[in-house]
Amino acid sequence: MILYFSGTGNSLAIARQIADRVGNQVIPLRKAIGLDLTHEKRIGLVFPTYWLDAPIAVRELVPQLNISPEAYTFVVITCGAQTNNAVWSVRRILREKGVSVSYCNKIRVPDCSALAFGRNPNNQAWKFERYAPRLEKIISDIAAEKHGLHYAGFDPLGWLLNRPSIAAKTQKTTRPACNTEKCIGCGICAKVCPQQNITITDGKAILGDKCTSCLACVHFCPHQSMELNGKPTLAERQYHHPMVEVKDMIG
Ligand SMILES: Cc1cc2nc3c(=O)[nH]c(=O)nc-3n(C[C@H](O)[C@H](O)[C@H](O)COP(=O)(O)O)c2cc1C
Known part of the structure; x- marks a missing residue:
């Protein structure tokens, strides 16, 4: 089962591309809440980076998942540039549930937040050229149930930017x-x-x-x-x- 959160479709498209190849079902993360997923042998989470971290909605929903610690659990994060604390945050949340992430990686895509700063996300279509071979590698890693934690470290800048007093101003x-x-x-x-x-x-x-x-x-x-x-x-x-x-x- 692959669970996604997506606003402009980058994470949804990638979740689907992975699912098509590894044979998993894809559902929105929100719809997974309340489901018993403990029988699932492979659980994937695909979502974007927001403000150097995982989206607040993702951080609120992941603790409510009912998944097995025995499952092969992978996380794929989309981002305009870097994931900073997005993997770290979700790994920490899952660890509290007794679930270890087996594999994580990131994919750079056109940054939909560029619009907020007066820039055009459509000028970043060049990222798709790099994305294709990278996604191919990630899919083959997941299909082989490889283990590997990429971009999973703690980033103090991401932590600082998400302190409530700072976040309240920047995230407006x-x-x-x-x-x-x-x-x-x-x-x-x-x-x-x-x-x-x-x-x-x-x-x-x-x-x-x-x-x-x-x-x-x-x-x-x-x-x-x-x-x-x-x-x-x-x-x-x-x-x-x-x-x-x-x-x-x-x-
Ligand atoms: C509110 C917001 C904040 C973002 N912050 C970051 C960021 O800190 N770093 C980054 O690389 N990309 C950032 N992005 C870009 C997204 O991670 C990227 O566009 C992502 O693929 C969007 O996924 P989606 O299409 O599935 O919603 C941000 C996007 C939004 C909307």
Whole structure:
């Protein structure tokens, strides 16, 4: 079983590519909560790096998983550049449950948070050229149930950046807000939100308090009505993994 968390489809696409080759089922991490997965012999976790760590949603959901310490457990992290503490955090959480990670690795992909800083994630398509052979190697490692902990060390910078007082300020830059003048209430944002944090009320998208800054709503909105830092979202800067469409995001 491969469990994923994904906002712009990078982690979902990679979870699926691994699953196609090693013959596992793929489900959203959220849907795995409450399931008895103790009979699964192989458990995979695929998710992005956010702010030099694992997404808060992932850190909240992983402790609730019901998985066996005997399973071959692998973690594959997507990132724009580096994973910093993403593997370290999740390994620590799993260790508290008595589960050791057997294998972990990372894949660099176009960075969907570039939009928050006025850059275009679509200018990073070159990362796909390196990604393909790297993914191939990771898949063959997982298929052979190899052991190996890559990018799993502790990073003090990641720890510092995630102290609540600092995080409260920095992470505001990746919290979307709905521009109600542009929003037509089509509901695509609500469908793609992995946190089920968006409702449509009186024809407009309303965000709740469970946002984990995945930016799915910002990148998938066909009217560019989800904005960051009060700046207009430009269609040419909206990004999602080329193998993932809105329907795939409805996990
Ligand atoms: C809020 C946010 C913070 C991010 N922080 C980092 C980071 O610290 N380091 C990094 O390399 N990439 C970072 N990224 C880029 C993502 O890790 C990358 O785009 C990832 O593949 C997104 O996965 P997804 O498409 O499955 O949601 C960040 C993205 C977001 C949305």
